[in-house]
Amino acid sequence: MERKKSHFLVKLIAIALVISLCVPIGAQAAMPETVQPMASAYLADYTAYICAMGDGDLEIWFEVTGTRTLADIGVLTISLYESTDNSNFYWVKAYNFSNHPQMLWHDTYICMDHVDYVAVPGRYYKAYICVWAGPEDTGDSRYIWTPVERAT
Numbered sequence: 672m673e674r675k676k677s678h679f680l681v682k683l684i685a686i687a688l689v690i691s692l693c694v695p696i697g698a699q700a701a702m703p704e705t706v707q708p709m710a711s712a713y714l715a716d717y718t719a720y721i722c723a724m725g726d727g728d729l730e731i732w733f734e735v736t737g738t739r740t741l742a743d744i745g746v747l748t749i750s751l752y753e754s755t756d757n758s759n760f761y762w763v764k765a766y767n768f769s770n771h772p773q774m775l776w777h778d779t780y781i782c783m784d785h786v787d788y789v790a791v792p793g794r795y796y797k798a799y800i801c802v803w804a805g806p807e808d809t810g811d812s813r814y815i816w817t818p819v820e821r822a823t
Contacts, residue, residue: 714736733800747774
């Protein structure tokens with residue numbers, strides 16, 4: 672009789688073990704993250720967009736915010752792309768901070784400005800932008816696309 676009880680107990684433990692292995696335990700992994708990580712040690716936030724001003728005039732706006740006052744902050748390069756069908760884009764213009772000094776500000780924590788482009792009304796445009804922030808000896812960059820904008 673004692674043997675039947677121990678055999679029953681072993682079966683009961685085995686069934687409990689199998690059931691416990693089948694229960695999902697990753698429910699906490701699906702919870703949303705509550706803390707947003709910083710963009711980098713130097714970049715706190717950055718954004719860019721194109722504004723159609725009418726008569727084919729476009730303004731390519733950018734805003735870069737640093738984690739503190741930095742030696743250089745802003746945009747290093749802007750590559751502008753054009754499309755007639757909003758599907759196939761082709762490079763049309765490049766901007767560099769060395770030719771457009773308003774793209775890179777100095778000794779501040781924020782840079783917000785724009786560059787201009789005379790576009791073809793009715794065509795679509797987007798830009799690929801390299802943002803930058805850093806002290807004198809080093810820094811950090813990120814690449815972003817602007818949303819597509821149609822020139823008016």
